[in-house]
Amino acid sequence: MSPRATPEHPVPGNAVCLDLRAPLHDPDGAVRAALDVPQPIGDRRFLVVDDADQLVAHQLLHERLSSHGPARIVCLAVGTPGQRSLRRSLTLRPRNAGVLWVLDDPDDAALRPLVDVLSGPEVFKAVLEALAGVVHGVAVPAARVLEHDLTDEARARSWRQAVEGLAGPDVPAQAPAAKGAPAELAALLDESVPPSLADHVWLPAHGRAGGLLLTCEEALDDAVEGYTRVRGPAGFLAASGRSPDLPGDIERLADCLRRFRTAVADAFTAAGGSRLTAEHRGHLRDRGVELPEMPREISRAGIVPALRDHTYELMGRGLPLRSIAARLAALSTRTAPAGSAARLVRLDEICSTDEVNRLAAQHFFTAGGSRPAAAATTGALAFLAGLWPLLGWALGPAVGVLAAVLAHLMQRRRPNRSPDGRLDGGGSTGTAPRLAGGLVGGAAGAAVGQALGLPLWAGAAAVTVAVAVVLTLALRDWTRAVDDWWARADPERAGTVLREIHQLVIRTAVHDWLFADVRHHCSDGAGAVARLLRSLATTADTYAYGTAREHAYDSGPERAGPVPSGDAAWSWQDWDDSAGDDLWSDAPDGPDGPGLSGGPGLSGGPGLSDGPGPSGGPEDPDPWARKPAPSAPVPPPRSGVASPSPAWLERRHGDGGPALVDTLVADLVEGTVRILDGCWAGIERDPANAGRLPLDERLTELLDETRVRLERDVAASPPPGGATRRERPDAARLTGVAPDAVARLIADDDPDLAVPMCGPEHLRLLSHDPSSVRQVRFVPESMRRGATGDDIWRGTAEDVEWTGGGRHAGVLRLVPLRPDVVRIVRAEEAGAP
Numbered sequence: 001m002s003p004r005a006t007p008e009h010p011v012p013g014n015a016v017c018l019d020l021r022a023p024l025h026d027p028d029g030a031v032r033a034a035l036d037v038p039q040p041i042g043d044r045r046f047l048v049v050d051d052a053d054q055l056v057a058h059q060l061l062h063e064r065l066s067s068h069g070p071a072r073i074v075c076l077a078v079g080t081p082g083q084r085s086l087r088r089s090l091t092l093r094p095r096n097a098g099v100l101w102v103l104d105d106p107d108d109a110a111l112r113p114l115v116d117v118l119s120g121p122e123v124f125k126a127v128l129e130a131l132a133g134v135v136h137g138v139a140v141p142a143a144r145v146l147e148h149d150l151t152d153e154a155r156a157r158s159w160r161q162a163v164e165g166l167a168g169p170d171v172p173a174q175a176p177a178a179k180g181a182p183a184e185l186a187a188l189l190d191e192s193v194p195p196s197l198a199d200h201v202w203l204p205a206h207g208r209a210g211g212l213l214l215t216c217e218e219a220l221d222d223a224v225e226g227y228t229r230v231r232g233p234a235g236f237l238a239a240s241g242r243s244p245d246l247p248g249d250i251e252r253l254a255d256c257l258r259r260f261r262t263a264v265a266d267a268f269t270a271a272g273g274s275r276l277t278a279e280h281r282g283h284l285r286d287r288g289v290e291l292p293e294m295p296r297e298i299s300r301a302g303i304v305p306a307l308r309d310h311t312y313e314l315m316g317r318g319l320p321l322r323s324i325a326a327r328l329a330a331l332s333t334r335t336a337p338a339g340s341a342a343r344l345v346r347l348d349e350i351c352s353t354d355e356v357n358r359l360a361a362q363h364f365f366t367a368g369g370s371r372p373a374a375a376a377t378t379g380a381l382a383f384l385a386g387l388w389p390l391l392g393w394a395l396g397p398a399v400g401v402l403a404a405v406l407a408h409l410m411q412r413r414r415p416n417r418s419p420d421g422r423l424d425g426g427g428s429t430g431t432a433p434r435l436a437g438g439l440v441g442g443a444a445g446a447a448v449g450q451a452l453g454l455p456l457w458a459g460a461a462a463v464t465v466a467v468a469v470v471l472t473l474a475l476r477d478w479t480r481a482v483d484d485w486w487a488r489a490d491p492e493r494a495g496t497v498l499r500e501i502h503q504l505v506i507r508t509a510v511h512d513w514l515f516a517d518v519r520h521h522c523s524d525g526a527g528a529v530a531r532l533l534r535s536l537a538t539t540a541d542t543y544a545y546g547t548a549r550e551h552a553y554d555s556g557p558e559r560a561g562p563v564p565s566g567d568a569a570w571s572w573q574d575w576d577d578s579a580g581d582d583l584w585s586d587a588p589d590g591p592d593g594p595g596l597s598g599g600p601g602l603s604g605g606p607g608l609s610d611g612p613g614p615s616g617g618p619e620d621p622d623p624w625a626r627k628p629a630p631s632a633p634v635p636p637p638r639s640g641v642a643s644p645s646p647a648w649l650e651r652r653h654g655d656g657g658p659a660l661v662d663t664l665v666a667d668l669v670e671g672t673v674r675i676l677d678g679c680w681a682g683i684e685r686d687p688a689n690a691g692r693l694p695l696d697e698r699l700t701e702l703l704d705e706t707r708v709r710l711e712r713d714v715a716a717s718p719p720p721g722g723a724t725r726r727e728r729p730d731a732a733r734l735t736g737v738a739p740d741a742v743a744r745l746i747a748d749d750d751p752d753l754a755v756p757m758c759g760p761e762h763l764r765l766l767s768h769d770p771s772s773v774r775q776v777r778f779v780p781e782s783m784r785r786g787a788t789g790d791d792i793w794r795g796t797a798e799d800v801e802w803t804g805g806g807r808h809a810g811v812l813r814l815v816p817l818r819p820d821v822v823r824i825v826r827a828e829e830a831g832a833p
Helices: 027-036 059-064 108-119 121-131 152-167 183-189 208-230 233-237 246-271 278-286 300-316 321-335 340-350 353-360 371-385 392-412 431-452 456-489 492-514 516-547 577-586 660-677 680-685 696-713 731-735 740-747 760-765
Strands: 016-019 044-051 071-078 086-089 097-102 138-150 649-654 774-780 800-803 808-816 822-825
Touching: 016 027, 027 059, 044 108, 044 121, 071 108, 071 121, 086 097, 097 108, 097 121, 108 121, 108 138, 108 808, 121 138, 121 774, 121 800, 121 808, 138 152, 138 731, 138 740, 152 321, 152 516, 152 660, 152 696, 183 300, 183 321, 183 516, 208 233, 208 246, 208 456, 208 492, 233 392, 233 456, 246 278, 246 340, 246 353, 246 492, 278 492, 300 321, 300 516, 300 660, 300 680, 321 516, 340 492, 353 492, 371 392, 371 431, 371 456, 392 431, 392 456, 492 516, 516 660, 516 680, 516 696, 660 696, 660 731, 740 774, 740 808
Parallel strands: 016 044, 044 071, 071 097, 086 822, 097 138, 138 649, 774 800
Antiparallel strands: 138 808, 774 808
16 A cells, blocks of 8 residues: 555645555554544544455454444455455444445556555545445445656656755845835835824924034025125125125134034944834933934734745745745845944044045135236226327227235135135236236237227217226126135035034934834844755755655555556446356356355456366357456556556556646745744744754655645645635646546446456456446546636536546446445354454
8 A cells, every 4th residue: 555545644634545455564553543543523534444354353353443433444355366255243234334346456556556546535435435335335446547647757857856946056145125025024124204203393493513513504694695695796896795704614614524424423433233222212312302202103922923924925936945035144244233333434424534634625716717818808908998199099908907905905805714814715817918918919019009090979979999908807807716626625624514414313213212112123034034945955955865755655565466467358248138148057166166266356367267178178258258458558657566457446646737837835844934933932032042943854744645645646736724825827737737537537438448356257246237226426626726627527427426536537337236245244143353
């Protein structure tokens, strides 16, 4: 029997199988093991394999199966070709028990598929009900079964790929992303501020840091206002232009910025990296930082559930365990609070000492462009004004003097000089070049104008244009020079620095102070889950490549016994009253009585005699010589199988369908989720030790269970206890074998398709009433669902049992025996087992 068809390897939902055949050294222990298998109260089922001649001797063993409450029993009684009667105790009477008498003395290889079929809950129930309707509850089975399975190579390959899909390769840690993560984790990853704290005043004006921030902002506002006034005509020409003190405002701004930076750095150092306490709040309040209470959007209690949801979401996306562990390890590193002191580096990047010194530095003021160009421009304008005859000798040089005066005014009212002269960055406006160029140009223009003798209106127009251009150029040069100096001093950069420092204080207050405990909890929890997932992946690899328990159906020691021929069939047309009587009347007497000499059956030779006829001539023709079974080719035996398939079984082995590996991985992932479900409470209580929880045994059980289902029905049945709602693929997509042959077999009512599990010598023992035969058709539900469609099942008989699992489909015909063949033995006759 299959290793899993025992109490040591029960199949959930199936009948508990136990073998009481000789030479079993401890039948009592086998019964105790069967009784220890958990079963639903009121639905306890046992499939007992026993020697047919030991049913009465094992009566007390059968009775003990009902010691824990009512039980239903199907007994598979294995006989020998020489048996002519069956002794059955009252314990195995209908309706709660029945006996299937197998008379061809099969070996274990032939029994395994039959045990698998009968142990299924649907077939078990149907067979037990059918036995209740036959004489004495005893029948000889006949069967035609199709087995859809995988080749050994396909099974090993799919299993290896499934375990690899669950565990995955080692991958480097990946930077966690806030996008797609639960809100509780996203708030720790993107350093955002919860909406409930958006209006909180972190640096109140009455505090140290807040007062310095306000002073900085006022100094900057004064500097910007003074710059706006200075750069226009009023700042150049009007007396009010002297009131602003730009160098003083910038100096005050730089000093306040330096002190504000120092205050923030002091607050960062004072709070440190430990969890926030009342003492820390007091230190921060003394330094001008006011912390609120914890925001409602996030709490320590919500972190582990968020980690659970995030882990399960990653598993649902098909990521293997090691990839998820790498992401969670990165999440642990990213959320671990480094302490506010670590923010000093960022503070220095925002506002370094060099930045403050640059702001406080004095910058040179330059107006009018290059000096040769300024002299040439002034000389040209003076030349134009000197063209007025006679008056040009005065007006030409006067324009040059005007340009020089305006340049001197720029020099005196330059913005980098305080009104009191305390701060002065120096300047150059080109007064001397303008004066020299204007005098030379004016004299030259007067000489030319005197020679040309231009009319009065022309000279007046030339003077007007020259004066206007001189004034316009002076205002332009002034504005450009002030803007250039302001850009080089760049006081407005201090505004950006102040905002960035303020934002850094807020992020530090939220994530390094308020959220310190939450971040510790998240980091520890994520690290614990990462360790658990890595441990599970290692266990899966070890199971797959080193220490996995093998569950091969056709492995294990075989019982000694004849090998079924597997290449012949017989016709139910041979089974009628006349044929049975005539044939058995001609048969020689056997050791058990007339007509029972031990014929070939399924395991013997082709005729009644094992040698030549009595005369020593050719062998007599055998009237029971079996015809080839219709459409029942016998494939080569699987690796490791010494005997071929029984005649009633047709095996179809595929290389695996497109959905097989994905289905196995999904089942393993769902089972892993169930394993992790029991860990989250421990992670919540003690993350440091929760990452070392021993989960190896539970994962090994999951791998065992999944491997058993892979071997039993190619994972067509869902895992026990699974809460999955996903639609499972059909059998064709799992095995790669189409179910059309199953549909044809189920739709065919030809009784000759069923191969009896007895030899021709047993025909006289069977009932001669074909109408008394009971029939059970069974097909796994997975063979008709999904992509295969329902068309091929049209015309299928209505009495089909659609089983929830299994890899076998076919027909069982239960043939009753003659009433005198079965003897009922009462308790007082049974004796002790």
